[in-house]
Amino acid sequence: MATVKIKFRVSSVETKEGTLYYQVIHNRLVRQVNPGYKLYPHEWDMVSAEIVFPPGTEDTRRNYLASLKSALHKDTKRIKSIISHLERTGEDYTAEEVVNQYLTPSDTLGFISFTRAIIYQLKQIGKNRTAERYVTIMNSFGRFLGENDMLLEDVDSNLMLRYEIFLKARGICPNSTSYYMRGLRAIYNRAVEKDLTVQRNPFKHVYTGIDKTVKRAVPLKIIRQIREFDLALSPATDFARDIFMFSFYTRGMSFIDMAFLKKKDLQNGILSYRRHKTNQQLFVKWEKPMQEIIDKYDTSKTPYLLPIIKDVDADEWRQYKNAAHLVNDKLKKLGEQLGLPIPLTSYVARHAWASIAKSKNIPVSTISEAMGHDSENTTRIYLASLDTSVVDKANSLILKSL
Structure with a gap:
């Protein structure tokens, strides 16, 4: 046996x-x-x-x-x-x-059925972000295929070229097309690793690179406008603005990292956290405007620093996703009220901090300019080699300019 x-x-x-x-x-x-x-x-x-x-x-x-x-x-x-x-x-x-x-995930070795099995496995081991990424990608690919699944043996370069044309016809930008293709490639390679199909290099003729993105930074005067805009009659938008400003104050912290910040992460005037995206540990000197935002909200019933995840007994991931959607929706409308030339999202705070820091003649190696490098690996190398006190001084300089 x-x-x-x-x-x-x-x-x-x-x-x-x-x-x-x-x-x-x-x-x-x-x-x-x-x-x-x-x-x-x-x-x-x-x-x-x-x-x-x-x-x-x-x-x-x-x-x-x-x-x-x-x-x-x-x-x-x-x-x-x-x-x-x-x-x-x-x-x-x-x-x-x-x-x-x-x-074998199903009676037939279908690409979509295989992906669903992978998504299930990822959720089982707590890799929710990767699972959600694959869900988004398969929703798009599923619309392309219609009601039909696709045998793994039939996934070839001609199929991917047709899918690329399908995306372009719907106005999908090159970076988004690349995002879908790279995700499909990762799923396909999993099938190859499991010996469910042979490697046919189906993505060799489609675009899988990364173009430089459209500028999403705003100048310091716009950050001031966002901070000072009267939102007394719009508490939900006021909260979204606070989250945006907190991100800016903390050198462009991502929404997911803000959502899962815990009170214990703030000790002796230093906020420490690990980026969900890279698992890199960062340290941020605690500044007065950060505390002013924290003081506005009652989080006594949760271990979290910000009021994004409010119920520890409910699905925390779902609360994070719902809050991210709400905040970005309110920020978009705020940006329209202010007449901004670009859509305002929580990610704009990250671009803005890097851009403003550069305008202050702070060295690129110090600010670790996220949008100035061709790859995130380069950014991480810069970040990993920095003395955090230099970064803290850079952040203080920017905040004092507000």
Whole structure:
């Protein structure tokens, strides 16, 4: 009878997460399945082959590990069920047949059905942002395909060229087209890695680069206008404006990072947090205008610093998404009231801080100008090498100009 074991492969880079994989053994033949689960060596017990929760593990990481542990249990249970079914047939089978049945997300190897299975797995292990990205991409690709799914073997360069034409005909900009293509490529490569199809390089003739984006920064005088605009009769817009200004005050902090800021992240006049996008830890000197926004709202019933996630017993991710939609809707209308030449969103605060900092002759290496680099990797290299006191002085200089 076949057996299944969970194995852990340490990364060749000491500071990076290792990989969990399943090992199916039958008649001395071994086959491996890589579900894409990652964790650090100190979070895995080699003897018992189980995930462990090291002392001092933060809540976010603990939730991730708990989700991962649940996913491992469900996956191994499913593999054992496949083995039991094959045993009951009384016919000979191989370890590879066990693996193939596990990897097959549906009766037919459809691209959309495969993606749905991937999205489900991502949600199971707490990777909600990637799951939501894939949902958005598949909604677009699904509109292109109509009611029909597409066999993995039929995903080729001609199909992707037709999809690119489909997007262009609907006025989709090159960067958005590239966003969809890169997402589809990531999904397709997962299928290749699982040996569900062979690599046909279907994206070799479509655009997957990144154009320089249309300018979304606003000058300092516009930031002053936003800050000083009378919104006494519009509390929802006033809240959106406060979130925008808080982002600007904190060097362009993203909405998701603001949403999940906790009170414990503010200690001894320093706000520390990890970017959800890059997992990079940043430190921001606490300034008076930041405190003025915090003082406006009652967050006594939550551990969060800002009133974005208000109910800890409800779905926090859904609250974040709803708040992001509301804030950007109100900001757009505020921008129209002010007669701004560009749509006002929470992301404009990030562009504005970088642009204004540059206009103050602050070195690019100091401000880590997000919009000035061709890749985010370059930006992260600059950020990682900075003395945070220099960044804090840059931020203070900008805030004093308001």
